[in-house]
Amino acid sequence: MVAPELSKLIQSVVEDYLVDGERRYDRAQVAERSGVSPQVSRKLWMALGFPAHQDDAVEYNDHDVEAVRRFRGFKVVAESDMRQQASAARALGLSMARLAEWQADLMFAEITARVEAAVAEDSLTDQEKIAELTLTATRDTIEAVSQLQMYVWRRHLAAALSRSLDGGTAEDSTREIAVGFADMVGYTRLTRHLHPDELSMLLEAFESTTTAAITENGGWVVKNVGDEVMFAAETAAEGARIALAIQESTMVVGGTPELRVALAYGPVLQRLGDLYGSVVNMASRLTGVARPGTILIDDGAAAELADDPEFDVQNLRSVRVRGFNRLRPHLLRPKE
Known part of the structure; x- marks a missing residue:
């Protein structure tokens, strides 16, 4: 498999793995299943920094529904107005977007290096086996990055909570x-x-x-x-x-x-x-x-x-x- 074909395969496998599920809902269906109005789900989606699809576009899956439920399930969120909810979503989206932009090239390079090494070692030409290797490399890389990211986030959160509690402010x-x-x-x-x-x-x-x-x-x-x-x-x-x-x-x-x-x-x-x-x-x-x-x-x-x-x-x-x-x-x- 030549380099451009391998890059396309890796990109496809990584995207499917990250989205993790078939896109089968439009905005109205997400709103119905999560218990919010289509207008609210649209505002939160855009506040997170994602593109505004047409209302009838089938772009969402069960993870999107669950994300809306969890976000709205926080007591402080449920009791705030839409402006405050959008502000919180925007802060989260901006932080994650910047982190993702930095990680994208790094993770793609890591996955590519692992796949190329495995293909060369076994002299593989079968596309199904290469796709399986790519999925394994994707899963291992993202899992390792996720664990490290969670560790760093928890430590920073502990420090931030300590400063907040010491100051007695919210x-x-x-x-x-x-x-x-x-x-x-x-x-x-x-x-x-x-x-x-x-x-x-x-x-x-x-x-x-x-x-x-x-x-x-x-x-x-x-x-x-x-x-x-x-x-x-x-x-x-x-x-x-x-x-x-x-x-x-x-x-x-x-x-x-x-x-x-x-x-x-x-x-x-x-x-x-x-x-x-x-x-x-x-x-x-x-x-x-x-x-x-x-x-x-x-x-x-x-x-x-x-x-x-x-x-x-x-x-x-x-x-x-x-x-x-x-x-x-x-x-x-x-x-x-």
Whole structure:
């Protein structure tokens, strides 16, 4: 079997295995079997990030029906309005879509390598036997990835629940935390000159060093967006340690551009895994005005760190930035 034919076979087997069942329901039938209206099932389906099929398109199976039942079976979901339900579905869909995009090439390559090795070892030409090998490789690979994914998710969920319970707050609520940003200086210019492989290595170095600095100092990564990482910590002191560790780690890794880092502390809205509010905006604006290789903090963080012997905080002149008429930055350094 030539490579293009094998790729098509693998794609077909993997898709059938993942969908796991014959498509035999349209939207109205899914709604009837799950106990929701067709309008609600359509909104939830689209909120999860899936294409909006025609109402009479037979695109669904028993797993789709069960998914709607389970989602609507959560007490907090059943008691919320449609906007809140769609918001929760959208957050889940976006997270899973990003994860799937990253995994797709990796898993296809792994399955292909296993099938090609087995075919070559036994000199197979029979398509039915190759299809059986492909199904086995698909099942083993997806099972291994699923177990690893479940392990990582459970550990992250345990950490997130601990932070939530310690703060005494729930989703869509306000809590006082430290929020910071770190971005690479000259990233736009670099992207014009770097080969894609070099750019990938640069981003990998940036993400790995910043993630290590954040997690090792008690914080968590909120998100990575290109040349920027957003992080959070329970206290201003933890946030300051993270900021200093990020700058220090960048100096150690050769070839990595200088960073601008900023930190703000105060009440923040936590919603669907992201953070919002003026404290977040302030940290972002301070990042924009920070000089390469420095760390700026806001009044809230400066007040929290004022008597901490671990840090040196120097007051700077006020600056004007978008959204803040007079923003007073403070320079953060380790105490010598």
